[in-house]
Amino acid sequence: xxxxxxxxxxxxxxxxxxxxxxxxxxxxxxxxxxxxxxxxxxxxxxxxxxxxxxxxxxxxxxxxxxxxxxxxxxxxxxxxxxxxxxxxxxxxxxxxxxxxxxxxxxxxxxxxxxxxxxxxxxxxxxxxxxxxxxxxxxxxxxxxxxxxxxxxxxxxxxxxxxxxxxxxxxxxxxxxxxxxxxxxxxxxxxxxxxxxxxxxxxxxxxxxxxxxxxxxxxxxxxxxxxxxxxxxxxxxxxxxxxxxxxxxxxxxxxxxxxxxxxxxxxxxxxxxxxxxxxxxxxxxxxxxxxxxxxxxxxxxxxxxxxxxxxxxxxxxxxx
Amino acid sequence: xxxxxxxxxxxxxxxxxxxxxxxxxxxxxxxxxxxxxxxxxxxxxxxxxxxxxxxxxxxxxxxxxxxxxxxxxxxxxxxxxxxxxxxxxxxxxxxxxxxxxxxxxxxxxxxxxxxxxxxxxxxxxxxxxxxxxxxxxxxxxxxxxxxxxxxxxxxxxxxxxxxxxxxxxxxxxxxxxxxxxxxxxxxxxxxxxxxxxxxxxxxxxxxxxxxxxxxxxxxxxxxxxxxxxxxxxxxxxxxxxxxxxxxxxxxxxxxxxxxxxxxxxxxxxxxxxxxxxxxxxxxxxxxxxxxxxxxxxxxxxxxxxxxx
Numbered sequence: 001x002x003x004x005x006x007x008x009x010x011x012x013x014x015x016x017x018x019x020x021x022x023x024x025x026x027x028x029x030x031x032x033x034x035x036x037x038x039x040x041x042x043x044x045x046x047x048x049x050x051x052x053x054x055x056x057x058x059x060x061x062x063x064x065x066x067x068x069x070x071x072x073x074x075x076x077x078x079x080x081x082x083x084x085x086x087x088x089x090x091x092x093x094x095x096x097x098x099x100x101x102x103x104x105x106x107x108x109x110x111x112x113x114x115x116x117x118x119x120x121x122x123x124x125x126x127x128x129x130x131x132x133x134x135x136x137x138x139x140x141x142x143x144x145x146x147x148x149x150x151x152x153x154x155x156x157x158x159x160x161x162x163x164x165x166x167x168x169x170x171x172x173x174x175x176x177x178x179x180x181x182x183x184x185x186x187x188x189x190x191x192x193x194x195x196x197x198x199x200x201x202x203x204x205x206x207x208x209x210x211x212x213x214x215x216x217x218x219x220x221x222x223x224x225x226x227x228x229x230x231x232x233x234x235x236x237x238x239x240x241x242x243x244x245x246x247x248x249x250x251x252x253x254x255x256x257x258x259x260x261x262x263x264x265x266x267x268x269x270x271x272x273x274x275x276x277x278x279x280x281x282x283x284x285x286x287x288x289x290x291x292x293x294x295x296x297x298x299x300x301x302x303x304x305x306x307x308x309x310x311x312x313x314x315x316x317x318x319x
Numbered sequence: 320x321x322x323x324x325x326x327x328x329x330x331x332x333x334x335x336x337x338x339x340x341x342x343x344x345x346x347x348x349x350x351x352x353x354x355x356x357x358x359x360x361x362x363x364x365x366x367x368x369x370x371x372x373x374x375x376x377x378x379x380x381x382x383x384x385x386x387x388x389x390x391x392x393x394x395x396x397x398x399x400x401x402x403x404x405x406x407x408x409x410x411x412x413x414x415x416x417x418x419x420x421x422x423x424x425x426x427x428x429x430x431x432x433x434x435x436x437x438x439x440x441x442x443x444x445x446x447x448x449x450x451x452x453x454x455x456x457x458x459x460x461x462x463x464x465x466x467x468x469x470x471x472x473x474x475x476x477x478x479x480x481x482x483x484x485x486x487x488x489x490x491x492x493x494x495x496x497x498x499x500x501x502x503x504x505x506x507x508x509x510x511x512x513x514x515x516x517x518x519x520x521x522x523x524x525x526x527x528x529x530x531x532x533x534x535x536x537x538x539x540x541x542x543x544x545x546x547x548x549x550x551x552x553x554x555x556x557x558x559x560x561x562x563x564x565x566x567x568x569x570x571x572x573x574x575x576x577x578x579x580x581x582x583x584x585x586x587x588x589x590x591x592x593x594x595x596x597x598x599x600x601x602x603x604x605x606x607x608x609x610x611x612x613x614x615x616x617x618x619x620x621x622x623x624x625x626x627x
Binding site: 100124129 | 485495499549
């Protein structure tokens with residue numbers, strides 16, 4: 001745990017440094033000199049809050065009498081890579097839909113870029129879960145990416161040099177040039193994810209939401225998508241909020257974690273959140289967090305952790 | 320050569336007023352069907368298109384019964400039917416099929432009643448044939464302006480909602496996240512579809528309207544990789560099939576000794592069907608070539624050449 005935790009914390013700090021203004025950075029560095037290690041994280045968090053892109057404040061959602069989200073609060077800073085982690089049915093998709101303004105919360109507020117989240121928020125890019133691209137659809141990769149620029153506008157698309165260049169640049173950024181003229185429906189899962197990411201990014205959003213982008217991808221494609229997203233978050237200065245039921249593939253790029261279980265959330269750095277006492281509180285029963293070769297394993301157990309029989313309990317999150 | 324010419328175009332083809340009206344109305348209707356049809360096929364709503372044909376049947380036969388023009392019934396009831404299907408169907412994901420099926424069943428029931436009354440009580444003995452299978456040669460030339468104006472409605476609707484409709488067709492989630500009112504766009508498209516089906520009911524019959532809606536569009540989707548081109552190709556196929564059908568029907572009068580002309584709708588649908596079968600050939604050929612030359616992501620240049 002310590003290695004991964006340290007790496008993640010370093011990256012979080014680096015990201016915060018990158019984005020901060022020079023004057024603020026000096027202050028942060030001064031703070032680092034003066035204060036103890038624990039205080040550094042507080043300072044980093046304060047800096048992140050200064051360039052806050054997303055604020056989720058006490059959001060609750062109940063659908064037909066069932067509580068899906070229960071008082072969920074967290075923030076995402078500019079350019080941060082945040083993992084929205086939790087088991088199936090924890091409310092990840094609902095939370096993303098609330099942020100997009102597609103689902104009205106029963107309580108709480110959302111602010112994107114300092115403004116209250118509304119449905120027509122062009123500062124959010126979105127890659128939904130399970131987009132089924134029909135192989136019979138006559139649409140090339142570059143056409144779908146171009147729809148990201150002006151797909152919400154009325155009328156027919158007009159060709160322009162500017163539009164073509166923007167599409168070309170975005171295809172290059174996600175490494176989709178080699179299949180730019182192929183039908184999107186004929187692409188592999190990993191290639192389709194790249195196209196959808198390009199579609200979501202081309203309007204230059206401040207925040208990119210991805211709902212389970214790694215589901216149905218083989219390990220290698222998944223890792224390629226993760227490193228692509230990590231690069232994009234840095235280069236394009238986009239905050240990434242990515243939902244997944246599995247945290248381990250994301251550990252190298254994550255700045256922060258929002259862990260969702262039973263509708264409740266805990267947020268912070270990986271080291272702060274992925275701990276037995278934090279997650280046990282979320283789940284409402286005792287879980288253990290195991291650290292195996294730099295990967296984490298969340299395992300259900302009973303309060304008596306010394307009972308060896310419990311180690312074989314059902315894995316909520318396997319690495 | 321003159322012999323071949325008169326063999327292809329039997330005497331009087333170009334001077335016949337009936338042929339001119341048929342070619343004009345058929346051409347306009349084919350364009351509307353092709354434009355709307357490309358979206359129908361992409362959205363997987365062929366079944367809805369067919370159901371609206373059945374609704375048109377009820378509308379047309381009902382209109383005849385009360386002394387209105389069938390076109391008014393085709394379009395009028397079609398638009399109402401589209402609205403009802405949208406209302407029932409939007410709440411659930413699988414509701415769309417269900418709504419379509421329910422409306423379709425009710426429409427066929429009404430058609431059975433209206434057509435029975437048309438042919439027994441009314442003086443319109445040819446009603447069944449006219450409503451179900453069309454009679455493009457008997458349309459009065461005064462109908463042309465009405466058809467042209469009516470066809471502008473779906474064409475303009477599709478042109479206006481083109482991009483949002485396309486994005487909603489790719490993914491309703493992606494469209495909704497961009498602030499597109501997906502429901503409104505879907506309803507506008509359904510209304511365009513209803514008018515389009517009503518128009519093609521007039522040309523080739525309510526039951527056969529699906530063929531002109533789906534066939535050219537489905538063939539075009541196989542031949543090109545771009546939506547704009549698919550629309551253009553579908554128009555060419557639709558208009559070509561309609562005109563060829565009109566010609567063959569006209570000529571068929573001279574084929575047998577009995578001088579019995581065969582129905583236009585049969586020929587139009589036959590040409591559409593054959594075109595659809597032929598449209599699979601280039602894809603099958605490039606598919607085979609791709610399999611031979613190891614799978615590779617490069618797009619095949621032949622696809623778009625055919626479309627251009």
